[in-house]
Amino acid sequence: SKPHWPSGRRLNSVQVSPTIRSEFTLQPTSSESRQKMREIVHIQAGQCGNQIGAKFWEVISDEHGIEPTGNYHGDSDLQLERINVYYNEATGGKYVPRAVLVDLEPGTMDSVRAGPFGQLFRPDNFVFGQSGAGNNWAKGHYTEGAELVDAVLDVVRKEAECCDCL
Template sequence: MREILHVQGGQCGNQIGSKFWEVVCDEHGIDPTGRYVGTSELQLERVNVYYNEASCGRFVPRAVLMDLEPGTMDSVRTGPYGQIFRPDNFVFGQSGAGNNWAKGHYTEGAELIDAVLDVVRKEAENCDCLQGFQVCHSLGGGTGSGMGTLLISKIREEYPDRMMLTFSVFPSPKVSDTVVEPYNATLSVHQLVENADECMVLDNEALYDICFRTLKLTTPSFGDLNHLISATMSGVTCCLRFPGQLNSDLRKLAVNLIPFPRLHFFMVGFAPLTSRGSQQYRALTVPELTQQMWDAKNMMCAADPRHWSLPHSFCHVQGQNEH
């Protein structure tokens, strides 16, 4: 089986990563203890892409969780699916990066990186045929951007022939926590251009606009933004997790979508997006879904795809086809 190793780093990376695992567990019929409670054999057909099966029949996410402070790890552990992760795969420091890219990349992060790489190596050695890595991080903080890009470059050195997919949350002046976010993002993008194979671009501004304008949430929280990201991540990885004809692994996805090696930053559109309570009053047709998917309001980064020509695109549809 072609396995993927998931790594999440920093506060943002761990929070969206945890939501991602909640959604994926639900789709594969796995409960918070790791037991299979699903109803379809399709749920188990390619479950090994993201899960290790333990000897007692439990499914354990192939995930490594890292941070430079223990607070986020504690909240993941106490979350609804906190007990499903392997305890040895939590790697954290005590000092924090203080939203400083250099601390994450050169000082505190550099001290912790060997411990993270040890856990990554153990998980990689347990795989039959590792297809690549998936990294969840933000580019605005210190750990996700600095230590996240350090980890990506180290993995590239150690596993040069494996694919590297990142879910990178870009900062925005409209939804900004700290004044140094642009510096952290600028320093990180260079690393992603050189060392990642596929980057899914997620943008706080676009996510906030979707919550406010489309989903009609008056004061969107980071929980709402994370819910949106987890649904998008689930949709993007669906073709990797379930049997299908097209883009069934990371390399095929790259071959079909990347015209030149350095042009590997993907815009993700998601449909349908409907506000709470209005779903029962609408019937969504295939043309309407397709139109929504290409609409700038449904893009996970604040850019309008109609303003330029797209070299490649890929549409993944889930659900029963009644046409």
């Protein structure tokens, strides 16, 4: 007899040995491992990355019931169930994205800050230069970008060190 998926559908072309099947059977986890939740440090870089990232945070904040001020105003406990994957809980019950925003010029950062969820981010997590690379890859890689690398790594390290399960 062919193995079945848990839904009862039959596998047509893949044969799974009983040994392999038993290795991949879901087992109940201990309460300690259930408590450990992965935490993601979100890094968005450049004009495109920051524009897409700003929209990402709008959507995910809406899904979790997080207002632009960082306060929870949802209508379901499910919205808070995995909120610590992308957010840190700050004082006063506010939620702050675990995000690092990087650019070589301040213009994009100003746009993100002025956007609907711009006040949601930690001000220390905005890392930017003053001149930009002018769409010149070498300038971004060797000069302007190279000057920001240490500052970016420091912010990423600070966020990563606050995580229990990165």
